[in-house]
Each structure stands twice: as C-alpha cells, then as structure tokens.
Amino acid sequence: MTDAISSIRPVLAVDRLSIAVGAKRQRRVVDEVSFSMGSGEIVGLVGESGSGKTMIGRALLRLLPPAAAVVDGQVTFDGVQLSSLNDAQMRGLRGRRIGAVFQEPMASLNPAITVGAQITEGLILHDGLTPADARRQALRMLEKVKIADPDDIFQAYPHQCSGGMRQRIMLASVLALRPALLIADEPTTALDALIRKEVMDLMAALASEIGTAVLLISHDLAMVAQYADKVVVLRGGRVVEQGPTSDILLRPQAEYTRALIAALPARDTAAAGAPPAKAALVEIENLCVDFKRRGLGFGRAARRVRAVEDATLDIRRGEVLAVVGESGSGKTTIGRALLRLCGTAAGAMRFAGSDVGELQGRALADYRGRTQMVFQDPFSSLDPRMKLGELVAEPLRRTGVSRDERQARARQVLEEVGLAGDYAERYPHELSGGQRQRVCIARAVISRPEFIVADEPVSALDVTVQHQVLGLLAQLQRTYGFSYLFISHDLGVVEQIADRVVVMYRGRILELGSRDAIYDRPQHPYTQRLLEATPRIVRRAAGGFELTLPRPTRIDPPAGYAFFNHGSMPGAALSQGEPVMVEIAAGHSVCCMAR
Amino acid sequence: MREGRWMTITRQPNAIAGGVLILVMLCGAILGAVHTPYDPIAVDFFHRLKPPTPEHWLGTDEWGRDVLSRLLAGAVVSVGIAGVTALIATSLGALIGATAGFLGGWFDKAVIALMDALLAFPALIMALALVAIFSSSAFTPIIALSVAYLPSVVRVVRASVLVLRRSDFVDASTVMGNSRAITLLRHILPNTVAPVIVLATSLFGWALLAESALSFLGLGTPPPASSWGGMLSDSRNYFADAPWLAVAPGLALSLALLGVNLFGDALRDLLDPRMQKP
Numbered sequence: 001m002t003d004a005i006s007s008i009r010p011v012l013a014v015d016r017l018s019i020a021v022g023a024k025r026q027r028r029v030v031d032e033v034s035f036s037m038g039s040g041e042i043v044g045l046v047g048e049s050g051s052g053k054t055m056i057g058r059a060l061l062r063l064l065p066p067a068a069a070v071v072d073g074q075v076t077f078d079g080v081q082l083s084s085l086n087d088a089q090m091r092g093l094r095g096r097r098i099g100a101v102f103q104e105p106m107a108s109l110n111p112a113i114t115v116g117a118q119i120t121e122g123l124i125l126h127d128g129l130t131p132a133d134a135r136r137q138a139l140r141m142l143e144k145v146k147i148a149d150p151d152d153i154f155q156a157y158p159h160q161c162s163g164g165m166r167q168r169i170m171l172a173s174v175l176a177l178r179p180a181l182l183i184a185d186e187p188t189t190a191l192d193a194l195i196r197k198e199v200m201d202l203m204a205a206l207a208s209e210i211g212t213a214v215l216l217i218s219h220d221l222a223m224v225a226q227y228a229d230k231v232v233v234l235r236g237g238r239v240v241e242q243g244p245t246s247d248i249l250l251r252p253q254a255e256y257t258r259a260l261i262a263a264l265p266a267r268d269t270a271a272a273g274a275p276p277a278k279a280a281l282v283e284i285e286n287l288c289v290d291f292k293r294r295g296l297g298f299g300r301a302a303r304r305v306r307a308v309e310d311a312t313l314d315i316r317r318g319e320v321l322a323v324v325g326e327s328g329s330g331k332t333t334i335g336r337a338l339l340r341l342c343g344t345a346a347g348a349m350r351f352a353g354s355d356v357g358e359l360q361g362r363a364l365a366d367y368r369g370r371t372q373m374v375f376q377d378p379f380s381s382l383d384p385r386m387k388l389g390e391l392v393a394e395p396l397r398r399t400g401v402s403r404d405e406r407q408a409r410a411r412q413v414l415e416e417v418g419l420a421g422d423y424a425e426r427y428p429h430e431l432s433g434g435q436r437q438r439v440c441i442a443r444a445v446i447s448r449p450e451f452i453v454a455d456e457p458v459s460a461l462d463v464t465v466q467h468q469v470l471g472l473l474a475q476l477q478r479t480y481g482f483s484y485l486f487i488s489h490d491l492g493v494v495e496q497i498a499d500r501v502v503v504m505y506r507g508r509i510l511e512l513g514s515r516d517a518i519y520d521r522p523q524h525p526y527t528q529r530l531l532e533a534t535p536r537i538v539r540r541a542a543g544g545f546e547l548t549l550p551r552p553t554r555i556d557p558p559a560g561y562a563f564f565n566h567g568s569m570p571g572a573a574l575s576q577g578e579p580v581m582v583e584i585a586a587g588h589s590v591c592c593m594a595r
Numbered sequence: 596m597r598e599g600r601w602m603t604i605t606r607q608p609n610a611i612a613g614g615v616l617i618l619v620m621l622c623g624a625i626l627g628a629v630h631t632p633y634d635p636i637a638v639d640f641f642h643r644l645k646p647p648t649p650e651h652w653l654g655t656d657e658w659g660r661d662v663l664s665r666l667l668a669g670a671v672v673s674v675g676i677a678g679v680t681a682l683i684a685t686s687l688g689a690l691i692g693a694t695a696g697f698l699g700g701w702f703d704k705a706v707i708a709l710m711d712a713l714l715a716f717p718a719l720i721m722a723l724a725l726v727a728i729f730s731s732s733a734f735t736p737i738i739a740l741s742v743a744y745l746p747s748v749v750r751v752v753r754a755s756v757l758v759l760r761r762s763d764f765v766d767a768s769t770v771m772g773n774s775r776a777i778t779l780l781r782h783i784l785p786n787t788v789a790p791v792i793v794l795a796t797s798l799f800g801w802a803l804l805a806e807s808a809l810s811f812l813g814l815g816t817p818p819p820a821s822s823w824g825g826m827l828s829d830s831r832n833y834f835a836d837a838p839w840l841a842v843a844p845g846l847a848l849s850l851a852l853l854g855v856n857l858f859g860d861a862l863r864d865l866l867d868p869r870m871q872k873p
Contacts, residue, residue, distance in 0.1 A: 339770050368772035381763035385785045395771045443767070 009079065010036035011180050011213045012060070017073035019055050019064065019237075025071055030055050031237040032073065037230075039180065042204065042214045044224030044245070046260075047234030048462035053217045056234075057185045060215070061100055062090050078180060096126040099174035099212070101167070101203075103186040108170055109158040115142075116154035119173040126177055141172040145202055164195035171203055178210050185217040192326035192489060197533035200227055219462065221260060222492070225249055225547045226535040233257050249537065250544035261545050263467035264537050265496035267519070280314040281451060281483050282338065287311045287347035289333050307333040309507040311347070312581070315451070315483050322486040322498035322515075324530070329504040331487045335453040338485070339373055340364065351451070365398065372444035376456035378436035382428040388414065388439055389424030395447040413442045416479075417472055434465035438472065445476055452484040458493060470497055491534040495519055500587070503527045505568040512581070513588030523555055523590040526568035558582045561592035610861030616854025623847075624674040627667030635660060635668035636819045644837045654839045656829065662843050665821040669844065672822045674851075676737055677802035683741040685795040688748025693787065695749070696756030697779050707753075710746040718743035719805055726814040736809050740802050751794050755787045789866035796859035800852050807848055823848050 019030035030052040037043045047053045058064050060075060062082060075082045077098065085093065094100075102108050109118060119141065120134035129137065135154070142150035145168040158166055167187060174182065184203065188196040204227050207214045218224050224231060225245050232242040233254065241254040252258045289308040308330040315321045323331040336342045338349055340356065349356040351367060359367050372395065375381035382391055393410035401409070411424050417438040428436055437457060444452050454473070458466040474497060477484070488494050494501060494515075501518040503511040503526065511524045522528045531550045538548050557563045564579035565572050575593045583589040632652075639659030647654045653662035695706040713721075722739035729735050759765060760783065768778040809815035810824025818825060823844040830840035 336766075341766055341769060365772045368770060371770070373767065373770045375763040375767065377763055381767050383764045383768075383782050383786070394768075394773075398772050440767075443771075447771075 010076075011039045011041075011078060012037045012215070013074075013076040014056070014060075015074045015076070017056065017059065017075060018071050019052065019059055019068055020071045021068045025069055028071070029068065029237050030059070033232075033234070033237070033239050034073075035230075035232045035239070035242055037181070037213045037215065039213055040208060040211045041230065042207065042216055042228045044228030044231045045215060045217045045234060046219070046221050046224050046231055048219055048260075048464065050236065051234040052237035053234050054185055055237075057100075057183045057215065057217050060181075060183055061094055061098060063094075092126075095122055095174075095179070096177050097179050098181045098183065099177065099179035100183045100185070101170050101174055101187045103189050109166060111158050113157075114154070115156050115158060115161070115169050119154075119169070119176055122173060122177050137176060138172070141176040142169070144206060145169070145172045146198075147172070164191055164199060167191060167195075167199050168202065171199070171206065175206050175210060175212065179212055182207060182212050182214045183217070184214055186219070187216075188223070189218070189220070193491070193530055193533040194326065196223070203227075221463070222264060222535045222537050222547065225537060226549070233260065249546060250540075252545070260463060261537060263464040265467075265470070265490075265492040266536075266538065267495050267515075278317045278319070281317045281352060282315040282485075283348075283350040284311055284313050284334070284338070285348045285350075287334065287337065287349060288345040289330070289337050289342060290345040291333075306345075306507055308337065310578075311504075311509050313502055313509065313512060315485060317450075317483055318477075318481050319483050319499045320477070320486055320497055321483070321500050321502065322488060322494040323502045323504060324488055324491060324494050325504035326489060328506065330507040331489075331504050332455055334504075335373070335455055335485055335487050339368075339371055339453055369395070369398065369447055370449050371451045371453070372447065372449040374437070374440050374444050374452060374454040374457045377460055378433050378440055379428075379460075381440055382436060384428055386427075387424065388419070388426050388428065388431075391428070392424075392439060392442045392446055395443060399447070409446060410442075413446045414439070416445075416476070417442045418468075432465075434461050434469060437461060437469055441469070441472060441476065445480055445482070448480060448482075450482055452482055453487070454484050455487045456489070457486075459488065459490060466493070473497070491519075491530060492536055495536075503530065506566060508564070508566060508579070508591060509581070510564070510568060510591045511589070513585075517585065517588040521585075521588075522550075523557075523584060523588075524563055524568075525555075525572075528552055528555070557592055558584050558590070560595055562595055564591040564593050607861050607864075609857045610865075613854045613857030613859075613861060616850055617858055620670065620674060620847075620851045620854060623667055624670040627669070627671040631661075631664035631667050633661035633664045635664040635821050644833060644840075646837070647839060653843045654837065656826075656837075656840055657833055662826075662840065665826060666823070666843055666847055669821040669823045669826060670847070672816050672820065673803055673806055673824075673848075676740075676806045676816075677799050680737050680740040680744065680802040680806075681795050681799040683737070684744040684798055685748055685791060687741070688745050689752045689784075689787065689791055691745075692749040692752030693756050693779065693784055696753035697760060697775070697783060703753075706749065710749050713742065714746040714750075716743070718801070719808060722805060722809060723812070723814060726809060732817065736806050736815055740805055743805075744798050744801065748791070748794060748798070751790050752787050755790055756783055759783045759786055793859060793863045793866060796855060796862055800855035800859065803848070803851060803855070 013036040015034050016032045017030060018028055018032055020026065020028045033056060035043065045053045045056060055064065055068060059070055064070070116135065116138055119138040120131065123129045123134040123137055124131060139150045139154060142153055147153050147165065147168060153161065161169065187203065188199050191199060200223065203214065216224055216228055228245050230243065231245050231248045233240045233248070233256065235256050240256045241248065241252065248257060252261060287308055288306060288310060290304045291307050292304060311334060313321070323334060325331045333342065337344050338356065344357060356367065389407055389410045392413055393406040396406045396409060407424065414420070414423050419435060419438055428439070431439065458469050461469060470493065486494065486498060498515045500514050502509055503518065503524065505526055511518060511522070511527045518527060519531065522531055532552055535547055535549050537545050540546050561582055563569065565575045567574070577593065579591045579593055581589040582592045637660065642655050642659045644657055645651060645655045651661050651663065653666065655661055656665070691706060695703040718740065721743045722736060725739035726735050765778060765782055768782050773781070806815055807822070807824030807827070810822040811828045813828065815824055816822040826844040827841060834841055
C-alpha cells in the first residue's frame with residue numbers, strides 16, 4: 001500500500017476472509033486472508049494447488065461452489081460490503097463492475113452463440129446500449145485485443161477460434177464494460193508461451209488504459225512477478241507473505257516463499273560443461289510422420305496432415321535431449337514414433353544400430369524392453385484397477401522373473417523414487433499427482449532401460465513437486481545411466497535438465513544445439529521469441545532474486561542464407577522450398593533457406 | 596478400498612431397501628424351486644376363488660390352486676429367465692463390444708451395423724416375433740430377449756473400450772511390450788466392468804418385466820406352469836370378485852422391479868468414476 005490513493009480508498013479490501021467446506025463447515029480452505037487493491041493496481045495471488053487461491057477469487061464474485069461458504073471476514077468493494085448486497089444487486093455488480101476471466105476460455109464462452117452476440121450481450125444488458133452502438137463498441141474492443149479481422153470474428157462461433165483468440169475475446173467481452181476490478185484466474189495457463197505473453201501484455205495494457213484493477217490468480221510466480229505490482233503468497237489457505245513484487249523477490253521473508261522461488265527451474269551451472277561426445281544411441285534421419293484427419297462433411301476424403309517433417313537428430317548415450325515447442329509442433333509425435341506408438345511416413349530411426357521401423361515380433365518386444373516412456377498426465381497413465389506394486393512390476397512380466405522377485409524389485413524401485421513402505425499395496429487414486437508421477441518413473445526404470453521418452457513429465461505438477469520430480473529423474477539417470485528424450489513446452493524446465501535442445505515449430509526442427517548455445521546464443525528468431533516469452537527468476541550475486549527477461553538481439557542469418565519461415569516469424573515473408581539445417585558452430589545448427 | 600466402498604453402499608437407504616427387496620425375491624425363487632406349501636398346478640374345485648385364509652395365505656385362483664405356491668413357483672421361472680437373459684446378453688455383448696472397439700476396422704463397422712439393425716426393433720416386439728416363429732417354451736424368451744438386449748451391452752462396452760484404448764495407460768502397456776491380447780484382457784476389459792455391472796442390473800429388471808409381458812400375452816411360459824405375467828393375465832376375468840389374484844403377482848413384480856432399480860442406481864453411483872470423491 002505504497003500508493004497514496006489506494007491507502008485512502010482501495011477498490012477492493014479483503015479483511016480476514018475465511019472460507020470453509022464440509023457439511024459442518026469444519027475445514028477451512030481459506031483462513032483469515034487479508035489484502036487490498038488500489039485502482040489500476042495488478043495484484044498477484046500466488047499459490048500451489050490447494051492453496052485456496054481460486055476459492056478467494058470465487059468468493060469475490062460470490063460464486064462459491066455449494067460445498068463452500070464464507071464463514072468469517074469481510075470483502076469491501078468500492079466502499080460497499082459484498083455480504084450486505086442481495087442477489088439482484090450482486091448480479092448488477094458482476095460483469096459490470098467486477099469482471100472475470102477463467103482458465104478455460106472454451107468453457108466460459110457459450111459455444112452456441114456467436115462471439116459478437118456474447119460481447120454485445122453485456123453491453124446491452126448493463127450499459128443499456130442500442131444493438132448498433134453495442135456492435136460498434138464490441139468491434140472496437142476486438143480491435144483493441146488485436147484480433148486481426150474483427151468483422152469476421154464478430155460473426156464467428158467460439159469453436160472456430162484458437163485458444164489464444166478465445167482468451168482475447170473473453171478479455172474483450174469482459175473489459176468492454178470497463179469494470180473496476182478484473183479477476184483473472186489462471187488466465188493463460190492453457191496457452192502456449194508466445195500466446196501467453198501476448199494475452200498477458202494485452203491484459204496489462206488494457207487494464208492500465210481503463211484503470212481496472214487486476215487480481216491475477218496463478219501458480220506461476222515468474223509470470224506474476226513480471227506483471228504484478230504486488231504479490232500475495234498463499235499456502236494452505238493462509239497468507240504466507242505479501243508486499244510489493246520487487247521486495248518479495250529481493251528479500252523473501254517467509255521460508256515458504258524462499259522454497260517456492262528456489263524450486264523454480266534454474267540452470268545447473270555445475271553440469272554446464274560440454275557432455276562427453278559418446279556414440280549415438282538413437283539416430284533419426286529425415287523422419288516424417290503423417291496423421292489422418294477426417295475430412296470435413298460427408299463424403300470428403302480423409303486429409304493427411306504432416307505432424308513431423310524431415311526431422312534429423314541423434315541422442316547420445318547418457319544424454320538428455322530436450323524437444324521444445326508449442327502444442328502442435330510435433331514434439332510429442334517424434335517420441336511416439338520412436339517407441340512405435342504411431343507409424344511413420346518416411347525416414348529412418350535407428351536404435352543402437354538397428355532399424356526401429358523394421359522390428360517385428362520378438363525383436364520388437366526386446367526393443368520395448370530397452371525403452372520406456374513417462375507420460376504427461378499421471379492421472380491417466382496408470383491403470384486405476386491395479387495396485388502400485390503390480391503396476392511398477394509390469395515391465396518385468398516378460399522377462400521370466402518370478403512373481404515374488406518382481407514384487408520385491410517393484411518395492412525396491414518404489415523406495416528409490418521416494419515411496420517407501422506399503423505403497424506397493426495401494427491404488428493410484430490414493431496418491432497425489434506428484435506421487436503418481438513417481439510411480440510412472442519407477443515403472444519406467446524398473447526394467448533398466450537404455451532410453452526413456454519423457455513426454456511433459458512435470459507440466460501437470462506444482463512448482464515444488466516439479467522440482468522434486470526433476471531432481472529424482474536426474475538422480476536416477478546418474479544411477480542407471482539411461483538417455484532420455486525430454487519433451488516439454490517449458491523452457492525453464494528444459495534449461496535446468498537438458499544437455500542439448502531441439503526447438504520445433506509446426507513439425508519442423510528450427511534449431512538444434514547444446515543447452516548453453518540455445519539459451520545464450522539463440523539464432524532463429526522463433527527461438528529468440530520463445531526465450532523472450534519465458535520470464536525467469538534468477539538468484540542475484542548480491543543476494544535475493546530478480547526477474548530476468550532475455551533482450552532480443554538482432555542476429556543475422558549465416559552468410560548466403562535466410563532463416564526458414566513457415567509461419568514462425570509473423571510479419572516476414574513465408575519461405576518457399578525446402579530448408580536446410582546450417583551448422584553455425586560445432587553441434588549448433590539452425591533451419592535456413594539458401595538465398 | 597473395497598471395504599470402504601461397501602461401507603458407503605450400506606449407508607445408503609436406497610441401496611439397503613433395494614438390496615432387501617432383491618434378497619426377498621431371490622429367497623422366494625429358491626424357496627419356490629425347493630418347496631411350495633401346495634402343488635402349484637394341483638386343481639381343487641372345492642376351494643375356488645377363496646380369499647386369503649390361514650390355510651391359503653394369498654387365497655386361491657379360479658381352479659382352486661394356491662396363489663402363494665403359484666407365486667413362488669412363478670418366481671423361479673421369472674427370476675430364472677431374467678437372470679439367464681441378463682447373463683447371456685452381458686457376457687456375449689461385452690465380448691463382442693470389446694473386440695469390435697479394440698480391433699476397429701471392418702469388423703467394428705460390421706458389428707455396429709448389425710447392432711444398429713437390431714436396435715431398430717423394440718425389444719418386446721422382436722421377442723414377440725421370435726416367440727411367434729419358434730413356439731413358446733422357456734428357452735424362446737431367453738434367446739429372444741438376449742438378442743434384443745445385446746446391442747445395448749455391445750454399445751456400452753465398445754464406447755468405453757474406444758475411450759480406454761486412447762488412454763495413456765494403454766499406450767504404457769504397449770510400450771512395456773505387452774501384446775494386444777494382453778493389453779485388452781489385462782488393462783481394458785477390467786476397466787469396463789463397472790458400467791457393465793450397472794447395465795446388467797438394469798437388463799435384469801427389463802428382462803423380468805419383458806418376460807412377464809410375454810406371459811401376460813400368452814407367449815411366455817406355457818400353462819399350466821405358473822409365471823407372474825400369466826397369473827396377472829388369468830386374474831383379469833375375476834378381478835371384481837377376487838382382486839387378490841391380481842394384487843399378489845402385481846405387487847411381487849412391482850416390488851422386485853423397484854428393488855432392482857434402487858439397487859442399480861446405488862451401484863451406478865458407487866461405480867461411476869465421475870461420482871467418486873477424490
């Protein structure tokens with residue numbers, strides 16, 4: 001509350017708010033939370049799952065689920081106590097004075113109504129505009145959120161828009177009413193890094209233009225730190241610490257805040273030396289993978305969509321190769337093709353010298369014994385009807401090891417991943433997400449594979465849990481010496497663990513190099529933009545932490561070439577013809593077009 | 596975990612009521628098979644259309660036969676036919692549905708086309724047609740109703756297999772080197788059990804009703820053997836003078852159906868993963 005205006009009359013003052021759930025309201029999920037927001041201020045509400053951050057946001061809208069209720073405390077909005085309002089008055093407040101944007105834009109937008117109708121609905125209802133005026137206003141708002149052709153989008157239905165567009169439409173429809181307070185609950189969690197940055201930049205700019213205060217609810221401390229003036233750190237329903245963002249970062253007081261910041265992925269400088277050049281374990285050459293898309297409408301032929309185009313890479317023994325890219329970049333498909341979970345259209349894949357595509361019967365089964373996979377969603381990758389012991393022991397079923405021995409090994413590996421005790425007898429649903437992912441990892445390493453594909457293994461986990469799981473993976477790798485292909489959209493996580501990095505966009509490899517080369521000397525403009533969109537919190541030499549954002553630097557393509565562009569460089573002309581990978585330094589190559 | 600689930604089900608009044616009704620019905624059927632107070636088909640012209648007395652608890656019918664004995668003997672027929680029908684339809688349907696869903700391709704298309712064709716006929720109408728073609732015996736309604744209920748099981752199982760087939764743990768099974776058959780038997784089929792059990796319960800109820808309807812129309816169990824539907828049908832002519840003739844089988848059928856439905860609903864709540872608390 002350094003701001004003089006906000007100390008006089010905050011837009012929102014939350015005073016010892018407590019929310020409880022349960023039949024007798026016995027369990028407090030939010031416990032005596034107090035904070036206030038001045039007009040135009042952006043306040044970040046940061047916490048892991050179960051911290052009560054979403055409950056607070058819902059309580060401000062008086063939209064708590066039936067199982068929960070405010071049991072104590074006051075919420076004062078613009079000088080009015082929310083609890084003193086009746087339902088009709090509250091409805092007048094919602095949307096008009098307090099706007100809300102949620103994580104899933106598809107769930108918040110009505111799929112049966114056009115975008116234009118949804119934006120104008122509020123304007124006609126709350127502001128009493130005529131339909132024509134509302135339309136003009138809505139089109140202006142769509143322009144403001146940088147929708148390229150507002151007239152077309154005005155007529156479109158939500159499913160015709162991409163995720164980023166939907167979230168921008170949501171913003172437009174909410175901010176069109178010029179609310180005094182915007183509650184944004186994980187507004188960009190479902191979006192790719194570049195689009196996340198775009199939406200957040202827009203939200204911050206529009207909010208300051210209109211003078212809307214924003215309550216930014218998120219698990220992502222780095223993202224919040226970039227935009228918020230003030231941060232409130234929550235844990236288990238209690239405020240652990242709050243204050244101006246720079247203070248929290250520079251001098252975190254609470255131990256939990258320090259742990260939270262320390263858990264953020266950071267480059268492990270100890271291991272930064274160039275990995276010893278060992279023989280390649282996996283080699284992929286000119287790999288192409290097609291997907292069949294059902295044709296639109298009746299009688300249309302199925303279309304072929306190329307998911308991976310002309311990918312060439314190798315993975316050495318004992319190395320971590322990370323593939324980064326946004327959704328639809330083909331990064332997961334490469335991993336699935338390697339494990340023969342999907343077919344390939346062209347190219348070759350070799351594992352320890354033998355052609356993976358040719359393997360049949362016995363040889364394929366052997367290959368599968370030497371490779372494993374960890375999936376993204378720990379909730380769907382474990383058979384819900386099997387005990388953990390059986391689940392973990394399953395890869396050993398084909399090896400001829402006796403049942404008792406399999407169970408003993410399973411117990412031992414479960415212990416290694418930190419699940420000692422009677423976990424072997426439990427079922428997956430009794431575990432948390434992080435514990436389940438440990439089980440998946442245990443299952444992947446029990447057969448001592450030489451190669452593991454890890455498909456976004458930590459993106460469903462909280463930051464502190466993510467930190468532990470990444471540590472576990474690194475430790476197991478040191479013990480067993482397997483190589484792994486780490487597929488991720490999170491450049492922070494990749495920076496922490498990868499030896500080498502591959503950057504993909506729409507099926508093509510745009511850049512490939514050692515971790516340090518990619519992060520310190522990114523070549524392709526797309527890699528640069530990705531890095532710019534990933535704020536990182538780093539430890540300062542002088543103590544404390546600070547937010548760093550890589551500065552864009554203009555890098556010229558190698559002599560005689562232009563950077564290949566198939567949509568990754570907006571505003572630039574699309575490249576025609578086949579690209580080539582140009583090696584600009586030892587082991588660092590970038591996708592270019594011969595000029 | 597299992598104990599925990601049964602704790603929950605025993606705490607629901609609906610489930611308890613349903614369970615008790617089903618238990619009574621099963622006991623009645625077993626009793627009917629083992630021993631009845633009187634011979635259910637013995638004619639006694641001196642005691643025609645008698646109201647309930649200490650000798651005949653539920654009275655006698657137009658042939659002087661003991662209604663209670665006929666009710667118990669009818670339970671054997673009705674419950675037996677319904678049970679066997681549900682069993683056949685469920686196991687056959689699960690097998691066909693799982694295979695079709697897992698294999699996909701032309702086999703799946705052929706199965707679905709056939710099932711859609713079967714589904715186009717209402718169960719009772721199809722049973723009527725089959726019974727009309729192949730004379731009435733205890734087996735005809737079983738076969739007719741099993742065929743009629745097959746598509747619903749095939750569709751439910753196939754739908755869950757289609758979803759399960761794409762789940763990560765099935766991919767995980769493939770990556771582990773398991774064959775398709777092992778993946779299907781070990782990971783996919785056990786996960787379809789919950790909806791199938793729920794469906795089997797409803798099928799039992801439907802079959803009970805359909806068998807009675809067939810008997811009511813004179814196409815079910817051939818007389819003089821008793822069945823609930825047949826008893827209801829015979830009672831129509833004497834309803835004004837001897838209402839107990841209609842009340843006894845009618846009430847038995849209604850209560851049995853109520854029990855099955857209550858229990859089925861409780862099972863659904865219990866086994867549906869979406870209903871489970873985390």
